[in-house]
Amino acid sequence: VILAGGSGTRLWPASRRARPKQFLALGDRPGESLLAATVRRARGAATGDVCAVTAAAQADLARTGVPGLEVIAEPVGRNTAAALGLAAVHLLARDPDAVMGALPADQHVGDEAAFAVAIERAFQAAAQADVICTIGIEPSYGATGFGYLEVGDAVESGIRDLYQVKRFVEKPDAATAEGYVTSGRYLWNSGMFFCKARRLVDDIRRLMPGTGAALDEIAAALASGGAVAADAVAARVYPSLPSVSIDHGVMEKTSGVVCVRGELGWDDVGSWAALPAVRGADADGNTVLGDAIVVDGTGNVVAADPDRVVVLVGVSDLVVIQSGDAVLVVPRERAQDVRLAVDALAARGQGRFL
Amino acid sequence: VILAGGSGTRLWPASRRARPKQFLALGDRPGESLLAATVRRARGAATGDVCAVTAAAQADLARTGVPGLEVIAEPVGRNTAAALGLAAVHLLARDPDAVMGALPADQHVGDEAAFAVAIERAFQAAAQADVICTIGIEPSYGATGFGYLEVGDAVESGIRDLYQVKRFVEKPDAATAEGYVTSGRYLWNSGMFFCKARRLVDDIRRLMPGTGAALDEIAAALASGGAVAADAVAARVYPSLPSVSIDHGVMEKTSGVVCVRGELGWDDVGSWAALPAVRGADADGNTVLGDAIVVDGTGNVVAADPDRVVVLVGVSDLVVIQSGDAVLVVPRERAQDVRLAVDALAARGQGRFL
Numbered sequence: 192v193i194l195a196g197g198s199g200t201r202l203w204p205a206s207r208r209a210r211p212k213q214f215l216a217l218g219d220r221p222g223e224s225l226l227a228a229t230v231r232r233a234r235g236a237a238t239g240d241v242c243a244v245t246a247a248a249q250a251d252l253a254r255t256g257v258p259g260l261e262v263i264a265e266p267v268g269r270n271t272a273a274a275l276g277l278a279a280v281h282l283l284a285r286d287p288d289a290v291m292g293a294l295p296a297d298q299h300v301g302d303e304a305a306f307a308v309a310i311e312r313a314f315q316a317a318a319q320a321d322v323i324c325t326i327g328i329e330p331s332y333g334a335t336g337f338g339y340l341e342v343g344d345a346v347e348s349g350i351r352d353l354y355q356v357k358r359f360v361e362k363p364d365a366a367t368a369e370g371y372v373t374s375g376r377y378l379w380n381s382g383m384f385f386c387k388a389r390r391l392v393d394d395i396r397r398l399m400p401g402t403g404a405a406l407d408e409i410a411a412a413l414a415s416g417g418a419v420a421a422d423a424v425a426a427r428v429y430p431s432l433p434s435v436s437i438d439h440g441v442m443e444k445t446s447g448v449v450c451v452r453g454e455l456g457w458d459d460v461g462s463w464a465a466l467p468a469v470r471g472a473d474a475d476g477n478t479v480l481g482d483a484i485v486v487d488g489t490g491n492v493v494a495a496d497p498d499r500v501v502v503l504v505g506v507s508d509l510v511v512i513q514s515g516d517a518v519l520v521v522p523r524e525r526a527q528d529v530r531l532a533v534d535a536l537a538a539r540g541q542g543r544f545l
Numbered sequence: 546v547i548l549a550g551g552s553g554t555r556l557w558p559a560s561r562r563a564r565p566k567q568f569l570a571l572g573d574r575p576g577e578s579l580l581a582a583t584v585r586r587a588r589g590a591a592t593g594d595v596c597a598v599t600a601a602a603q604a605d606l607a608r609t610g611v612p613g614l615e616v617i618a619e620p621v622g623r624n625t626a627a628a629l630g631l632a633a634v635h636l637l638a639r640d641p642d643a644v645m646g647a648l649p650a651d652q653h654v655g656d657e658a659a660f661a662v663a664i665e666r667a668f669q670a671a672a673q674a675d676v677i678c679t680i681g682i683e684p685s686y687g688a689t690g691f692g693y694l695e696v697g698d699a700v701e702s703g704i705r706d707l708y709q710v711k712r713f714v715e716k717p718d719a720a721t722a723e724g725y726v727t728s729g730r731y732l733w734n735s736g737m738f739f740c741k742a743r744r745l746v747d748d749i750r751r752l753m754p755g756t757g758a759a760l761d762e763i764a765a766a767l768a769s770g771g772a773v774a775a776d777a778v779a780a781r782v783y784p785s786l787p788s789v790s791i792d793h794g795v796m797e798k799t800s801g802v803v804c805v806r807g808e809l810g811w812d813d814v815g816s817w818a819a820l821p822a823v824r825g826a827d828a829d830g831n832t833v834l835g836d837a838i839v840v841d842g843t844g845n846v847v848a849a850d851p852d853r854v855v856v857l858v859g860v861s862d863l864v865v866i867q868s869g870d871a872v873l874v875v876p877r878e879r880a881q882d883v884r885l886a887v888d889a890l891a892a893r894g895q896g897r898f899l
C-alpha cells in the first residue's frame with residue numbers, strides 16, 4: 192500500500208495543492224515521479240499486489256501517472272492512520288488473512304537490492320507473528336529531520352537483522368541526534384511497516400475508537416454493497432475523523448513492534464535539502480534540475496522549468512526553485528522553513544500561488 | 546542630448562537585447578522608465594530642446610515610450626563618442642552656436658532642484674568659454690563602481706562651485722576609493738557634460754580622426770540632402786567606426802575640462818545594487834519590485850513580474866530578480882558580476898535568454 196495522500200508543502204513551489212509532491216518528477220530516474228518510483232520498487236520487491244491510497248481529488252493524477260495502479264480514494268485526507276485503516280479494510284474484504292506493507296510515496300532508495308531484501312524480511316516477520324514490523328535505517332549522520340527508533344534485543348525468529356523496537360522518538364535536536372548515531376541503538380524511522388491487515392484494524396479499533404467505528408461501517412458496506420456502497424459511507428464518515436498519523440495513533444502506543452535493520456541508501460524526499468542525495472551533484476557540487484547555470488558557487492540546489500533559466504552567481508548552499516509562477520530562495524540548512532513561505536502566502540491572501 | 550543607446554547587461558534578466566535597461570520601469574516614479582525619468586528631469590531643468598540618441602533598433606521603443614521625444618537614431622551602436630558626435634552634427638545643422646549637454650539615460654537623481662541648478666551652471670560655463678564642463682558628484686561613500694574626477698582650483702568665472710578637472714580616474718579598488726573620499730579632492734564622474742557642439746566635433750576630429758571624418762561626411766549630407774541623406778551616409782560609415790566611450794576618446798585627452806560640484810542624490814542605475822538608492826527599502830530593509838515576500842531576511846533586492854511571486858526565506862543582502870523566462874540570484878556586493886552570467890549564457894549557446 193503506497194501512501195500517496197500527502198500535500199508536501201515543503202517542496203513548494205514545485206508542489207502545489209493541485210499537484211502534490213508525490214507527482215513531481217523527483218524519482219530516482221529522469222522524468223519519474225516519486226509515486227512512480229515507489230510503485231516500481233514495490234512491484235520489483237514484493238510478490239503481492241500493489242495499490243495506492245490517495246485523496247479523491249488526486250486519484251486520477253495517480254491512475255494516469257502510473258499505468259495499471261489500483262487506487263483507493265479517500266473522500267478527504269485524514270492523515271496516515273485513517274488512510275492505512277481504509278486500505279486494510281479493502282484488503283480484508285478480499286483476503287481475511289492479508290498481510291500488508293505500507294510505503295510512503297516520497298522516499299528515495301539508493302540500494303534497491305537491499306530494499307528488496309528488507310521488504311522480504313519484513314513481510315516474513317509480519318506473516319509469522321502478530322507483530323508490526325517496521326524498517327529501521329542505519330543512520331549515516333545525525334539527521335534532525337527524521338524520527339528515530341530505539342532498538343532492543345535481536346528477535347529469535349530465523350529472520351536476519353530483526354530487532355525489538357523499544358520506542359519511537361520524535362525528530363531530535365542536533366546534539367541528541369549525534370548521541371543517537373554514536374550510541375548504535377537508534378535507527379531512522381523510515382515510515383515503512385508491515386503487519387497483518389487484521390492486526391492493524393484491531394489496533395485502530397482499540398487505540399482510535401472513532402476511526403475504528405468508521406472503518407467498521409465502511410467494511411460492512413463493502414461486504415454488503417461493494418466498492419460503491421463503501422465509498423458512499425466513507426464520504427459520509429470521513430470528514431469528522433481526526434487527522435492523526437499512524438505513528439502517533441498506533442505505533443507509539445501499541446506493543447509487539449519489531450524492525451528490520453537495513454542500509455538502503457534511503458532518504459525521505461521531504462524537503463529540497465534531500466535532493467542532492469536523490470539526484471547527486473555535478474562537478475561543482477551543485478544539484479541542478481533543468482536549465483540552470485551556477486557561476487562561482489557550490490552546494491546549491493537549483494530547479495527550473497523547461498524553457499526557463501535560473502542563473503546563480505557567487506552564492507553557495509542555497510535552494511533556488513523556479514516552478515510555474517513562483518520562485519523560492521532559501522538556504523539549504525533552512526529548507527524545512529519553506530512552510531514559513533507557504534504560511535506567509537496564505538496569510539496575505541495569495542493562496543493562488545499555493 | 547539623452548544617451549539612450551546602452552545595452553545594460555548588468556540589469557539582466559530585466560534588461561534584454563530587445564529591451565535595454567533605459568526602457569525598464571526603474572525610474573524615480575512608479576512605472577516610469579529610466580529614459581522617461583531622464584527626459585522629464587531634462588525638460589524640467591533646461592530651457593532648450595531635448596532629444597535622445599539611440600540605436601535604430603530601439604528608436605521606436607524610445608519614441609513610443611516618451612511621447613514627443615525627438616530621437617536621433619544610429620544605424621548601430623558605437624559607444625558614446627560616436628553617439629555624441631552624431632548628436633553634435635545634427636545640432637550644428639540647426640544652430641552653429643549650439644551648446645549641448647549630455648545626460649546618460651540610466652541615472653537616478655534624488656534632489657531634482659539641485660540637479661536643475663547644476664545643469665544651469667554647467668550650461669552657463671559651456672556657453673561662456675571654450676570648455677567641456679562636467680558635473681562632479683560629492684562622493685557619499687567609497688564607491689568602486691564609478692569613475693572619479695580629480696578636481697583642482699576653483700574657476701574664477703562668476704559661476705558658483707565651478708572647478709578645474711585635473712584628471713579622470715578609472716573605477717578604483719576599495720582602498721583607493723576610500724582615500725579619494727577622505728582627500729576631498731575627488732568627485733564621482735557622473736557622465737554628464739556640457740560644451741559647445743562645435744568644440745566637441747573639433748575634439749573628435751583631433752583625437753579620433755576616423756570618427757571625425759565620418760561625422761564630417763554625415764554633416765555634409767545633412768547640409769545638402771537633409772536627414773534622409775545623412776541617415777544613408779551614417780548607415781554606410783558607422784559600422785566601421787571604433788566603439789569608444791566619450792571618456793576614453795575625448796575627455797581624458799583634451800584640455801579645458803571643468804566641473805560643477807554638486808550633491809544631487811545622484812546614483813548610476815548601473816546594477817541591481819543601486820536599486821535601493823532609487824526605490825528605497827521597506828520596514829525590513831528589503832527593496833521589492835512586484836509581488837515578493839521576504840521572511841526573516843533584510844537588505845535584499847527582489848523583483849518579480851506581474852502575476853508571479855518570489856519568496857525569500859532566511860536570506861539577506863541578495864539580489865533575486867525574476868523577469869520573463871529567467872531568474873537571477875547574486876549577492877548585492879557582487880551585483881556587477883551579472884555580466885558573468887550573461888557571458889556564461891552566451892558561451893553555452895543560450896543567447897535566447899539574453
